[in-house]
Amino acid sequence: MATKLLVIAGEASGDLHGGHLLRELKKRQPDLTLVGIGGGSMTPYLDEKIADLKDLGVVGFLEILRHLPRLWQLKQQLHQRLSHGDIHDVLFIDYPGFNLRLAQSFRRAFPQVRLHHYVCPQVWAWRPQRIPLLGQTLTTLYCLFPFEVPLFKNYAVRAVCLGHPLLDWVKPEVSRDEFFNELRLDPYRPLVTLLPGSRPEEIRRLLPAMAAMVSRAQRDMPTLQWVLALAPTISIDLVNPLIHGLPIHVVTDRSYASRAYAQAAVVASGTATLETALLKVPFLAVYRLHPFSFWMAKHLVKLPYFSLANVVMGSKIIPELLQKEVQSETLWVELKKILGPEGSAAQIGGMTLLHERLGRSGAMERIAEDLLEQIRGSR
DSSP, X not given: OOOEEEXXXXXXXXXXXXXXXXXXXXXXXXXXXXXXXXXXXXXXXXXXEEEEGGGTOOOSHHHHHHTHHHHHHHHHHHHHHHXXXXXXXXXXXXXXXXXXHHHHXXXXXXXXXXXXXXXXXXXXXXXXXXXXXXHHHOSEEXXXXXXXXXXXXXXXXXXXXXXXXXXXXXXXXXXXXXXXXXXXXXXXXXXXXXXXXXXXXXXXXHHXXXXXXXXXXXXXXXXXXXXXXXXXXXXXXXXXXXXXTSOXXXXXXXXXXXXXXXXXXXXXXXXXXXXXXXXXXXXXXXXXXXXHHHHHHHHHOOOSOOSHHHHHHTSOOSOEEEGGGOSHHHHHHHHHHHHSHHHHHHHHHHHHHHHHHTXXXXXXXXXXXXXXXXXXXXX
């Protein structure tokens, strides 16, 4: 019987990580059958696709409540697939809100199945009660940061840190000349890139303020060029009405290049902040939740920063704007600071230290090899 692995990702960043990991798994074991949920990056490697990650991409407490019936139906579908008895290993990729509940239910219903989780949830920031949940439910937990491993030393889970994969694959997709030619941009004029997020709720809350900032900036610095890097989970139909009439070029498959060749960026909080820091592009981190979701998060999150780049460094190397601060005038004031030589130099110095802190390259290959060892050991 062919070896099978159930893989579950839930949002754009997880899909991107998953695509790289599944490719490495297939490279090492071509007969491995991959079953599960993924998006554009993972789909080419899935032999049996149960659902698309667009069915899972929600953020915030109230937003998740609205999607509960659909999530429950998907959970039942996954349980039914595992009940066939031909899958002995499950890999959850990030998306802890859904995946940890699913892991608990799998553990109760299928105690013989080995549960692996790639990307340790940010239990050091909020919900520390998840530490025993992870420690008692999972078989393997792949951590991206070395400081996460000791949190699980008193539990049965095997927690390991094999490096951060962003060090390997955060690179421009095309050369600078190709990028500017493709978009018909002027290579001699400054460029600012907008990343308003990978979920529809983020786009609706962040992009209007970004668009208003562009309109405002045209009066002060008309030579600026603007690019919006669209996540694969977002429809252009959602974005177009929000930027109508503005000189914003939308790109769908040049996320890294659009930042690497920019003078500055405005980036929604999440993995994108870490990516942008590794590209050593000065940027402004922004985030806005539903007021109730923000009220809940404020009582749960125990860190002074929300940008992952700042969290890893333990200091504010990146300026952050949160909730009501995310409005056009404030965005423009802060962006002008980092467009200046003094502001950009300070950020790039901090980003260099961040790169060193994340360790050596080759993480995805090591994770794939380790996971295959676990899978073979379970047969």
